[in-house]
Amino acid sequence: MQSENIVKLFTAENPSALIDRADLTECVTLLAKLCSGKQPMPILNHIRMASESGGIAFTATNLDIQAETSLVADVDARFSTALPAAALLKLMKKGTPSSTAILELLSDEADEDAARSVASKCAIQLAGTRFVLDALPTDDFPDPIRHMEGAKVQRFSVASAVLWNAIDGTIDAASTDQTRYYLNGVYIHNHNGYLRFVTTDGHRLYIQDTNVKTGKFEISAIVPTEGAKFVASLIDGYAGANPVKVEISSTVAVFVFRDIAVSLKLIDGTYPDYQRVIPAEPDKFATIAGGELSERVASLVECTGASTVKLKFAAEQLTISANGTSGGGTTGMDCDYQGDELEIAFDARYLRSAIEAASPDGRNMRFRLADAVSPATVSGSIGGWTGILMPSRA
Template sequence: MQSDNVVQLFTTENPSALVDRAEMTECTALLAKLCGGKSSIPVLSHIRIASEPGGVALTATNLDIQAETSIAADVDARFSAALPAAALLKLMKKGTPSTTTILELLADEADSNAERTVASKCAIQLASSRFVLDAMPTDDFPDLIRHAEGDKVHRFTVGSAILWNALDGTIDAVSTDPTRYYLNGVYIHTHNSRLRFVSTDGHRLYIQDTNIQTGKHEIGAILPTEAAKFVANLLDGHAGADPVKVEISKGVAVFIFRDVAVTAKLIDGTFPDYQRVIPAEPDKTATIAGGELSARVTSLVDCTGATTVHLKFEGEQLAISATGPAGQGTTGMRCDYRGEELEIAFDAAYLRSAIEAASPDSRNMRIRMADSLSPALVTGSIGGWTGVLMPTKA
């Protein structure tokens, strides 16, 4: 006799699920981004799919980041398996065209009351085509990442465009030095009762202020680089006015948007007092067309192989020079400069990165300087963004 909790929609008695093909494809593509890395744990290359009231829940994790979403489905309550992400995504994208997908577990064994099925195979039905994938039991799947019991959780919302802009504008300056692990992420914290994002690698400091008020709550969390990139990647192309629900506790951050919950372990460390390296208002200011400056620096670097560029400011002229293994080059451009004549050198890659972060639209940017050895302040067309760029001695 068949169990009462089995939905009577399929000709087979095996646990099955009928889902929308387009939704399944989109969700698989999203979760598969977490399954591409090399790991000695086979189940981490799989997506867990399990029945829930009204549909199926899909989960992927790399142990540090996890993504969860759901799809409405006609599903057998016993359905539960982990399927290989890469193979499943390929089928969803390239399999026989169909509007729906049927997943059927091919049972190896079942317990006596038929409430649970252990399967090593899952059939995927796409129109008239049928494919069989290897499956793993969900018991092998890691425990879900959750806030620790008793931890205080700060909850607030951020516009998706604001969050994407803040992460995208700071990720590039994150340190990759493993010995300074506390710099290997974006520092999300309260500054003047508003949310601020900061990153630094010791050579440059990127700050993105927002208008998100945190009230009486003092937030301080270091979101690891990989998690910041994953969230930014999911937001890219989907960022707008829609809010992102955010939860931050001592060890975990959660971002909920696009019907997806992304949970990440935070870096357990103390971010340094970065405000000490922010210079007071420098007395020399150059206003420059960011797109033109970037193009000229790129041309010099490509032609000379130089890693450092020299900028000489005088009146309405900026002279740019570089020397590298392939030779030396000079160029110039107009700028609005206020202050005494000054020559300063920057790492070419860091300078181009700062230009892109300050003015991705190639409009005017400002560089404020005190002298050739002090940090320079960079701002541009992105409201609330500030860069601190250390000069080189070369």
């Protein structure tokens, strides 16, 4: 392996940093998710880097979501810059193979003392190849997202697998209707002494109860959908026993995991009393294989172009029918059903979403029903998950 001449490349004239290439690539990969390239301010397409004791602090933000982390590095105390996320990510993934990356700030200023604030370019050395990226001063970076001074902050921990499961199992039902902005996220709150996650778009309601005790603490926060998805992406593939530390105030939520702190601006609004739509005592019950139901519904919808699917429940048989732009179709499957015969219609997209959320492993799922015009309660193999599905007009 060819030696990387670090001594020759790592000069002292300009603020410089020597960083492990793999660590930097992983860091930039995650932070770049917040820098879409379509932000209203150029600085928001950049990742902020600033020296700190023992390394470099990294920050990315889109004004509503902020991610912060640190890497160990051999760094000049004057090192501070903001680099374009997309270009830096491409360079780290596609640039000349190397075990380290050397960053050197370049400035038009002759005065070294001024280099910190006016550096306009950053040279990046990967093995024997040198690249130069345009840079912006960190003074342009937005103010950090923080809890308001004096705010009451509730702090607790959630197992990473529990948090990922709660977000993944509810996020699909979050509304996108901007006129009811307070539904555009995941409602996290305490219910009967435990942490509960809720989403609804008016057509369906998804609830994920957890085993996280909240005690007497009052927790109430609407986490925006985009922020919840970003937190889930941080955990995805790393979910396990390690807890996620959570801080919630009236305006900000902070999630800390994998040495990354994600701060989110909460939706300012009051979540509706969703419990009013939960059926009290349905008297009809059906147990059915979720995987088979999903396949049969998907096949009917694809072949007929239908937007609505009818389910007819009888003693040991479920009949599924649909009529759409390409014609109609009917199929049946085994079903353990208790109650009077019932036919009920659902929006095909919402039904498929509920099936996948209730039974992602294809195992048995359960319907609790009252009549053709009342909401159906759905549950399955995911412990603590409940879905409320509004019927459609046939």
